[in-house]
Amino acid sequence: MRYSTVLIGLSVAILSVAGARAQDAGDATAGATVFKKCAVCHVADSDKNKVGPSLFKVMGRTAGTHPGFSYSPAMKAAGAAGLVWDTASLRDYLHDPKAKVKGTKMAFPGLKDDKEITDLEAYLNQYK
Template identity: 60%
Template sequence: MRSTALFIVLSAATFFASPTQAQDAAAGEKVFTKCKVCHIADQDQNKVGPSLHGVIGRTAGTHPGFTYSTAMIEAGKSGIKWDEATLTKYLHDPKAMVKGTKMAFPGLKNDQDIANVIAYLKQFSK
């Protein structure tokens, strides 16, 4: 009886102590192949989309040399910075979060894929 209660308490503590998904950068690199048409993460180079090198902590709409939509520039001016929470929301449905964004990608629907892509991006944002 006591061992069952201890197991339940430890399980609940583990669940509440780690609200974010486990992240796997190698799996994120595979998911990122969907993004490579427009973005680069391992180099600071713009393509059709802005470079994602150093994106974690960057204010939205501010990467030098990239022509952002007015909506993305305004998102940055309103205080949006790319951290795990904002990237998770944006990658799930870019057009819903920043109405008027030029990003044509419809988003990633799998939460684990999003967590993994963020882990991949973190490698290039140190």
């Protein structure tokens, strides 16, 4: 009986971790809806800059370095200091852009909902 209890407990733990990882992956379709808030200034599916820089292949990019975009001195400095867009840095920035990069010229106040950010990341990851 003790052996089966351990196996059941282990199975529940494995399923919980698998479920959490699936949830962490986000929903790209929902992310497309969230991206509409960003699409006024950004594109994700091409290298074309708008009022904001293209977010095409943004993951892994050093901040302030997309060709042809005129970044704020603060964003250039953040990139020079080693800010690279990954899950953690993008999440921090999207929560509160002006707190993450003081002096950024991005006027967007940020996304407060973690699920929206996770879904947005899933959407952006389609354009690697």
